[in-house]
Amino acid sequence: MKLIRITQYTLALAFIFQSLSCSDDYLEETTYGEVAPAEMTNPENVERAIISAYSVLNGQFDTASNAFNSPDSNWSFGDVVSDDAYKGGGGTGDQNNIHQMEIFNTNPTIIDVERKWMALYEGVKRCNEALKLLKASEAFDANLKVQRLAELHFLRGHYYFELKKIYNHIPYIDESAITVEDYARSNTEFTSEELWAKIEANFQTAYEGLPETQSEAGRPTKIAAKAYLTKCYLFQKKWQQAFDASTEVMESNYGLLDDFQEVFLPENDNSKEIIFAVQHTINDGQASNYNGSIGDRLSAPGGPFYAQYGFHRPSQNLVNAYKTNTNGLPVANNNTDLSDEDLIDPRLDITVGRPGIPYKDLGILYEESWARDLATYGPYGPKKRIVSANSAFYVKVWPYVNALNYYIIRYAEVVLWRAEAAVELNNLEESRQLVNQIRGRAANTATVKKLEGTEDAANYNIATYESVWTDQELAREAVHLETRLELAMEGHRFFNLVRWGKASSVINSYLEVEKTRRSHLMNAQFKAGTNEYWPIPQRYIDGTPKDLVTQNTGY
Template structure:
């Protein structure tokens, strides 16, 4: 099923990495003779894509280094609880959720390793492409563009998760020269990542013949994201406009099309983790291994039940009688109006779950600890040929690292910050207009919920109100896609939002009673202790850990 371009099984067997600051042993080695043919060099390029999904060592726990960042972006935010079988199940994730993260947690360690594995592969492939004479100039340009975009992505993930990171490029080094300090400034790190993205933008074509390879649109969209993170709003707007000017990208007609494996590589997808099952790869490890713990249980799935949507997230989808977001934080009642995106993202009792049955509270694994809602957004029906109904219980659904709705909301934020409130309103209304057309239906074709979502008709005149409306829309549109915590951090409101969240939640989720976000520490995760030990004193731990 779904034999797509990315033939990672072959490529992974060809490469490894060896760096003192990585606790990773080389899986194989290649001599210069081995790389004296085009197929081997191309395999190295393909291999650089492999760590996007968090798989680095042929183990089944890529969920500890997820490409989707569901632990680092959802569980530690106000959008989700860890879930699973109580606080002792994946206890490291529990400690992350209550902000008692330490440098020995496996998730902290594996995510670092996964990103630097990706960087090691991109650097090795850049060397090979540059050193191979049997490749045309045009082909070399495209392949180098791919590799620079991939490297920029891995570093972007590291920057937003760990903040202070060592930078390693493709310059050949002796093994002793990989003890590199993490002493670059924010400006230096962002500039290095921008340089990779600019190189990719200049080198990549608008389209590629092979599905799964990155394109100019992906590079330009990632530049827009970088400029948003660095608060260069005019450049954010210009980059988004360049994406749109290509004439290739548009919103899917229906919101759920973004999470339908039969509708991948659509006009809304700019950069995705390619997944496949039943493709000959051992153990189907090219499936959604980084999300296999998200299976909700019940009669159709194994009972894992992680990344459980929070009550706060569910309440955020409540709408007023006029169809605009209801922001009073009150719990959704059966008679309340809700945004239909709620029931595409969240399994809630009584609402149809894909083509299977109405979701029931009894599906939940540990309702006493985590409530009764379930992750639904990227679940594939257990009846689908795109779902593997046996261990490791994964699907072939791609994950969009960047999709167009995300990019449009980048521009909406930037427009607010540059004073164009009406331009921001037009974008938010475009997103809401699409949401209004895609309702979840019962088996008999009737709406499964009391849906009502409307556009903002009154002009936006107050920047603070407009800013909050854009941020709310981003939460609703991108819910449970691994972005929420990073958004709170870059907005500078993580401490306020999370501590308010804990104050509300501790009465219903008692395990959160001691949770506390410390400003100046918890915006970033600790440098893994294993890497500190290996670095010969070159790496410095983040503040507060």
């Protein structure tokens, strides 16, 4: 059960130090004008402020319906600009802003660049305001105050982590900010190393104050903070620290679910595999179901059960990556398109909607006619994070959202992070065993069956690595590939390519082949030294004193 009810207008204080737009919905809540200054530090009002810091985790921070331009899942920022997915939709003119991102023609005025920045800094601001109120509250329970302070540091660490991996050079503002002007800060005030140190410090503070378990789903635990620290170290190539930090996570009560497919069922949203997630809910009284998966609402795949928005479409390259050989191991060259006779990893048909393969539990085969603008974006559709239209967790009317949480960190990721660190530390045998945990789970997962329910829907064949790994580079590639296969369509691929230092080579090689398949990519070209990060929004630059903000290289 999801106990934290995330709402956009829960906070009675409404971020009192800064102006916010209002809506009709806001009239149903207590406005700032109705809260006396002396009451702002009352425990119940402080708790509302803390909940407000959680409430923008899903990317919805105002009354607009376009959280798909600032999605918590990063489907456009992490998948569409990688070799895993195409934009999709009704051609290149439909959300042309994301098309420009896909072909690496991004500019500082694109709405996604602006709204993602705004959503994340709104989260930072809410954390800062809640921290000030919490510290000033004399009536707040002393023991609970320690935990809530830790939660806010965790959330602020998350928002800054996202900002760092997307924009790289960012302003860092803490709770000492009081006025609007305090948020107009230079993005080069701190070096990259100093920014990482500040982000780490947030998670370290969180780790020291968080409990082992939480009674309310959606609040972070001590292990969640340690896992996020592991991720911070990984992004900085601090391999020994990443490996050491992952130990506590591996020895915790978190673990892999037995079946890969069950991980992505809403009823299992807060299972032992989910270390931290954005809590999505529907039919909870929030207008337009904005507490649901509002950032992913354009992913509806069409067909007889779903709206035909048709965005976030798996690439041919991704589909080909799931081919296996007779030994059940990945095939090295994936430029040859998958055929019906090929052996495949069973995770493919859990991750991707493919023609002729049953879709979810709907008793129907996915057909290429479901795919909007088939000629441009090909026949495949998203599947892993699409909720069955039969489910009570799916809204069948606009805005077609669901209550499947977005998993910021799941245990399988930590296993792969540890495997990656082990490779870099030249502990190849441990890395192999860790990768085999992931592949072993995939091998034991219930396969997709034909409609009659007895035979496999395709030639599934997967096995673990039985031969000892002796070549570090080959081991590294195996871990990187396993990371792609396990986490596909979850918004991570592009950021992994960047931190691995191979974004330019992988994406340009991908584009060279994809241009022969997909004409919309003809003008796409990844520019090394520029396209690893997004530009600083022009609106932020224009709204700060002259020369205070430095634009990222190449924009």
